[in-house]
Amino acid sequence: MRYIEPHAHMVSRVTNDYQDMVLAGCAAVCEPAFWAGFDRSSADGFYDYFCQLTEHEPRRAAKFGLPHFCWLCINPKESEDVKLASDVISIIPKFLEKQNVLGIGEIGLNKNSRNEIKVLEMHVDLAARHDQLILVHTPHLEDKLKGTRLILDVLRADSRIKPGRCLIDHVEEHTVKMVLDGGFWGGMTLYPETKCTAARAVDMIELYSAERLWMNSACDWGVSVPLAIPLAALELRRRGHSAEAIDRLIYQNPKRFLSQSPKFKLIEATI
Amino acid sequence: MNRRELLDLYYLEARAKLIDVAAFLDRLDRAEGEPDFRLAAFKQALGEVQNEKVPRAERVLACLSDPTVDPIPVATTKAACGAWPGK
Numbered sequence: 170m171r172y173i174e175p176h177a178h179m180v181s182r183v184t185n186d187y188q189d190m191v192l193a194g195c196a197a198v199c200e201p202a203f204w205a206g207f208d209r210s211s212a213d214g215f216y217d218y219f220c221q222l223t224e225h226e227p228r229r230a231a232k233f234g235l236p237h238f239c240w241l242c243i244n245p246k247e248s249e250d251v252k253l254a255s256d257v258i259s260i261i262p263k264f265l266e267k268q269n270v271l272g273i274g275e276i277g278l279n280k281n282s283r284n285e286i287k288v289l290e291m292h293v294d295l296a297a298r299h300d301q302l303i304l305v306h307t308p309h310l311e312d313k314l315k316g317t318r319l320i321l322d323v324l325r326a327d328s329r330i331k332p333g334r335c336l337i338d339h340v341e342e343h344t345v346k347m348v349l350d351g352g353f354w355g356g357m358t359l360y361p362e363t364k365c366t367a368a369r370a371v372d373m374i375e376l377y378s379a380e381r382l383w384m385n386s387a388c389d390w391g392v393s394v395p396l397a398i399p400l401a402a403l404e405l406r407r408r409g410h411s412a413e414a415i416d417r418l419i420y421q422n423p424k425r426f427l428s429q430s431p432k433f434k435l436i437e438a439t440i
Numbered sequence: 441m442n443r444r445e446l447l448d449l450y451y452l453e454a455r456a457k458l459i460d461v462a463a464f465l466d467r468l469d470r471a472e473g474e475p476d477f478r479l480a481a482f483k484q485a486l487g488e489v490q491n492e493k494v495p496r497a498e499r500v501l502a503c504l505s506d507p508t509v510d511p512i513p514v515a516t517t518k519a520a521c522g523a524w525p526g527k
Contacts, residue, residue: 204518249515280515281506309520314505343501363520368450369497407449409441 170194172398172419175427176275176304176338176356176385178203179226179237180218186388186395191233193399196420196435198230199238199427201275201304204246206390212256215243219260223267236436238427240274240304241265248279248288258291265299271430272296274304275338278316281308289323297329302430307339309363317344321351334429338385339364345373345382354381354426359397367397367404374405374418383423461486481523 171194179187179200190198200222209215222239230237241264243257264270276292278285296303303324308316320337324330332352340348340355341364348355357373358364365373370384386397394400398419405415427433441449468479481504488499506524 246518279518280520281511282515283511283513285515286511310522311504311506311524312520314502315508318509319511341501342495342497343505372497 170399170402170419171196171416172402173383173423173427174198174386174395174398175336175383175423176201176358176387177395178387178389179230180221181390182388182395184229184232187230187233187235190395191235193396195235195398197236197238197427197433199240199271199423200226201240201306202242202244203275203306203389204244208247212253212260215257216260219264223264223269227269234436236269236434238269238271238433240272240302241270242273242276242292243288244275245277245279245285245289245306245308248285249282251284251287254288254291258288258295261295262299265301268432271427271433272302272304273299274302274336275306276303277306277320277338278308279306279312281312281316281319286319286323289320290327293323293327293330297327302427303330303335305335305337307337307344309339313339313341314343317347321347321353324353325351333381336383336426339387340373341365342369342373345377349377349381354383357382357384358387359384359394359401360387361392361394367401370401371404371408371410374410375408379414379418379422381422381426382418383426384419477525478521478523 174190174195177198177200179198202218202222219241222241227237241261243254248254273292273296276289278289293303305320307313307320317337324335336354336356337348338356339358345355357370359367359370374382384398384401386394388395402415402419485500485503488503489496504523
């Protein structure tokens with residue numbers, strides 16, 4: 170089995186997780202910028218974080234022959250402070266030249282506030298000006314339905330944005346259809362309690378066209394499962410999906426979306 | 441997969457979750473406290489589970505979601521609790 174982990178916060182994980190992922194068939198890992206579990210006090214804190222994502226973490230993954238890619242932004246959880254967000258966004262362009270940066274993400278909304286929307290629009294503008302792919306975080310739990318609608322409105326309002334170059338992450342049964350109908354890609358996040366189980370992800374795959382869907386673990390500093398994708402592959406197998414269909418979903422689909430960035434390259438010899 | 445095969449695959453797991461929900465509600469009944477919007481939303485969602493009309497999962501999620509459409513003026517917390525307090 171081979172798979173791509175398109176969303177994992179490896180800075181929060183131990184090195185053994187890299188080893189386990191590679192043993193399970195992981196061919197590449199992608200790491201969106203996110204909230205550290207506490208608010209950073211200045212743009213300098215983000216500068217250091219972006220250095221970690223573009224320099225240190227790829228080296229850690231490379232010890233296991235695993236290509237590491239990342240996405241940059243200030244996470245919606247820290248977007249209420251528009252001045253801080255503006256300062257952080259101003260330092261991102263220089264990092265976009267780094268070889269492992271795929272685009273802008275995970276941007277989006279958290280509590281669906283006016284300032285969060287302002288900062289989302291700033292990120293979308295940044296992505297458009299630099300012709301970057303976009304990875305979008307949709308809000309948690311009771312805020313997801315409303316937030317997903319607001320996010321799609323922002324993306325549609327910018328004529329420079331192509332839906333096929335945007336991945337809307339953490340879709341669930343009540344949001345997946347609007348995302349796919351809009352021409353966007355959808356990410357199903359296999360995360361305990363607050364997101365999606367493998368069985369529900371397989372339901373959505375069976376109900377909707379899987380052409381523009383992927384699965385990810387979004388493993389981070391919370392209780393989460395770095396091997397969630399191989400475990401979901403097992404669920405697909407239990408439900409009677411063929412090896413080819415599983416490969417399409419967990420390897421070829423993310424490869425197809427991510428290859429829209431010329432920087433996304435796999436080490437074919439390890440596959 | 442047909443219905444029989446799906447039952448073979450998931451019945452025991454769903455049964456265990458159902459008993460967990462029942463025990464959770466019993467536990468709440470044994471405890472004292474003020475009414476809570478999360479429990480009200482939970483019970484409303486249970487009604488959607490019993491409704492034979494599909495898609496149940498989508499309706500349960502909608503039941504537990506903020507139904508408003510306008511952005512809030514300011515975020516005063518980062519956390520979500522799983523039900524809309526209704527303001």
